[in-house]
Amino acid sequence: MMKTIEITESVYDRLATKITGFGDTPSLVIERLLNDVEGASVKPGLIFHPENESKFKELLLRDKVAEVAIYKKNGEIEVLVWNASKLKESSNIKANIWSGYLRNWEGKGIIKAEFTIYARPVDDFRDHKFFDLCKAVSPLINVPYKNLIEYDFEHTIEERDGENVLEIQFSDGQNFDLFENNEYFESSTKRITVPQHCLNYPL
Structure with a gap:
């Protein structure tokens, strides 16, 4: 159940500076800050583009490559290329992620990871x-x-x-x-x- 709270514009602006990219919200920012204060560890969120994990896997098997964007507590973003040439239909996508890119996520300060199939939008001005x-x-x-x-x-x-x-x-x-x-x-x-x-x- 969602609750509504009122905060000043200056506090909201400060929260906005902590947003780490697409899919992040002030609510998630507050949750991360609370976790830091309480010393709690929350596993990084996984975001797929396209959003449907099965569709993402289908396209990854087709293209054999995807982008990985790792977001960290300190605000850094690390962009990597996922070479999926050895990926099979029977492969577990999330198991690959947790044992690979998100291994030791706590020590690395990782809070979120995005996995994106490269797309070429229809654009009449760019080849x-x-x-x-x-x-x-x-x-x-x-x-x-x-x-x-x-x-x-x-x-x-x-x-x-x-x-x-x-x-x-x-x-x-x-x-x-x-x-x-x-x-x-x-x-x-x-x-x-x-x-x-x-x-x-x-x-």
Whole structure:
């Protein structure tokens, strides 16, 4: 049964800063804060995209790859690529997750994990190369793919010292909180610079 409580706008704004991404709510934030105070351990929530776990498994078996976004207590997000080439129809998805990506979740401070099948939305202004680029850059900069493809940016490739370098220039007026403390992101210019040797993607 849901209850309604009243809080000041300033307290609500503080709660909003603790939200870790899609699917998180002020209620879940309060629960995490209470658990910290009480010293209780709550297993991380698992979120699948698509939401239906059976459909997610079906697509994972088809594509043999998915994105994993790990959210931590300290606000960090770690983006990984799930290579599921050895996954079988008989495999237990959640057992794989708990024994793999969420092993020692308490020690790592993990509070939530999202598992996403890479999708290419219908977009008349962006070709498949744009989505392939986002897919490759996402785990390097620890920004989930589904968030990165929503940003407005242009990219160029330049040769420097005999190596290709990728530059992603974001448009002004966007929220860059996800890029905070990212070594590849220059906040003053709203630009990401990545040399070829750091990127598992041909430039």
